């Protein structure tokens with residue numbers, strides 16, 4: 001399982017899981033997570049370059065564009081108990097730095113990188129492999 005915790009790094013080292021790609025590429029990550037009881041959650045990405053985070057197919061963090069590491073937070077979301085889907089699209093543009101960190105908090109916890117143990121059936125796709133690049 002991929003941990004979406006890639007602090008700012010040199011583009012020459014690529015992205016974990018797809019190290020041969022260093023510039024002008026995108027990835028899509030998705031996984032499922034279980035909410036034990038109805039509650040409020042918030043999400044954010046810190047990304048270089050752009051990222052979009054979807055919860056149950058709703059765009060909740062729009063951190064798109066070509067830019068240095070930038071933080072964008074969702075509003076506070078009310079999630080029902082049960083299984084939810086998280087998806088993150090991210091891209092790397094020109095040969096400059098790479099970063100992608102995905103964090104959440106609930107009404108009873110502080111910001112943290114989403115723990116791998118909370119995610120199920122996660123998958124990382126190089127976007128050309130799933131045919132939506134360009």
Ligand SMILES: [Ca+2]
Nearest residue numbers: 048049096097
């Ligand atoms: Ca970049």
